[in-house]
Amino acid sequence: MTEPMTEPVAEPVAEPVAGPMIERPGAVAPQATPTGGSPVVLSLTGAELRRGERVLWSGLDLELHGGEFIAVLGPNGAGKTSLLHAVLGQVPLSAGTLLIGGRPPRRGGDLIGYIPQQRAVAPHTPLRARDLVRLGVDGHRWGLPLGGRGLRRRIDELLTEVGAQTYADMPLGLLSGGEQQRVRIAQALATDPALLLCDEPLLSLDPHHQHAIVDLLDRRRRARGTAVLFVTHELNPVLPLVDRVLYLAGGRFRVGTPDEVMTSSVLSDLYGGQVEVVRAHGRYLVAGASVPHHLDHTEGVPS
Ligand SMILES: Nc1ncnc2c1ncn2[C@@H]1O[C@H](COP(=O)(O)OP(=O)(O)OP(=O)(O)O)[C@@H](O)[C@H]1O
Numbered sequence: 001m002t003e004p005m006t007e008p009v010a011e012p013v014a015e016p017v018a019g020p021m022i023e024r025p026g027a028v029a030p031q032a033t034p035t036g037g038s039p040v041v042l043s044l045t046g047a048e049l050r051r052g053e054r055v056l057w058s059g060l061d062l063e064l065h066g067g068e069f070i071a072v073l074g075p076n077g078a079g080k081t082s083l084l085h086a087v088l089g090q091v092p093l094s095a096g097t098l099l100i101g102g103r104p105p106r107r108g109g110d111l112i113g114y115i116p117q118q119r120a121v122a123p124h125t126p127l128r129a130r131d132l133v134r135l136g137v138d139g140h141r142w143g144l145p146l147g148g149r150g151l152r153r154r155i156d157e158l159l160t161e162v163g164a165q166t167y168a169d170m171p172l173g174l175l176s177g178g179e180q181q182r183v184r185i186a187q188a189l190a191t192d193p194a195l196l197l198c199d200e201p202l203l204s205l206d207p208h209h210q211h212a213i214v215d216l217l218d219r220r221r222r223a224r225g226t227a228v229l230f231v232t233h234e235l236n237p238v239l240p241l242v243d244r245v246l247y248l249a250g251g252r253f254r255v256g257t258p259d260e261v262m263t264s265s266v267l268s269d270l271y272g273g274q275v276e277v278v279r280a281h282g283r284y285l286v287a288g289a290s291v292p293h294h295l296d297h298t299e300g301v302p303s
Pocket residue numbers: 051052056074075076077078079080081082083
């Protein structure tokens with residue numbers, strides 16, 4: 001078993017409390033939290049995930065509170081997407097516990113909104129943007145789907161929220177990557193989830209729309225208490241929202257505020273080689289031979 005060689009920077013978290021199930025977004029069942037106030041939406045205790053022979057991460061203790069925004073960083077293959085799959089109940093932990101609103105994860109349901117990593121859409125799919133969002137609104141329900149004017153209004157609201165209303169009736173295959181991404185975000189928000197899992201949702205978006213989506217997520221978490229677990233290779237575009245960073249690398253991890261984790265010593269330790277981190281003009285610049293080229297928050301600094 002691979003032990004994390006670096007300890008989480010954050011304070012040790014309390015034992016997960018088996019509290020009542022979250023019933024509706026925005027009305028998260030209250031649970032005592034170490035920070036007080038907002039409820040614990042997601043808790044991982046001693047969590048380990050294996051893929052085949054490989055331990056992606058182990059000994060992971062993490063609590064995500066209502067309204068909190070955690071950025072998940074790390075190189076390719078570190079296990080960021082796998083973490084989201086574990087939270088979705090698609091992959092079981094190999095050790096430890098994972099609770100959502102005090103309950104084990106289960107597939108389906110409307111507590112979690114998921115923006116998956118971008119995938120190509122079949123060019124001739126008849127599915128329109130509004131159909132995809134509709135699946136988010138009533139796709140998880142048993143029995144007859146919702147119908148009528150209320151449903152149409154809800155879908156229009158969601159499409160408007162992400163700035164996708166002008167192509168609501170276009171087949172998805174005809175939309176650009178960025179346009180498709182905005183529709184996926186609308187779909188993920190459809191149930192007004194208590195927990196939003198985002199897998200590199202800003203990919204393919206131009207700076208204007210990146211900004212609009214970051215703004216939207218910020219408003220959501222403030223107004224509705226939505227907790228956000230946000231996988232990204234680029235920290236800077238979301239930095240104003242980030243409460244804590246979970247940095248996964250080489251089977252190890254660090255958790256803490258951006259200033260605690262994004263330091264030369266922490267990243268050098270995680271990567272096992274010299275990494276320089278500079279904070280300038282409200283951005284983190286990371287450089288070092290050990291840092292893979294894809295690590296886009298090296299923007300502006302040659303590695
Ligand atoms: N279904 C699976 N079976 C076996 N191994 C898998 C499976 N899915 C993923 N893996 C492996 O788990 C590792 C972590 O994959 P994951 O997609 O979680 O990484 P990531 O950090 O999200 O990477 P990236 O930044 O490239 O998206 C990879 O080595 C991958 O090959």
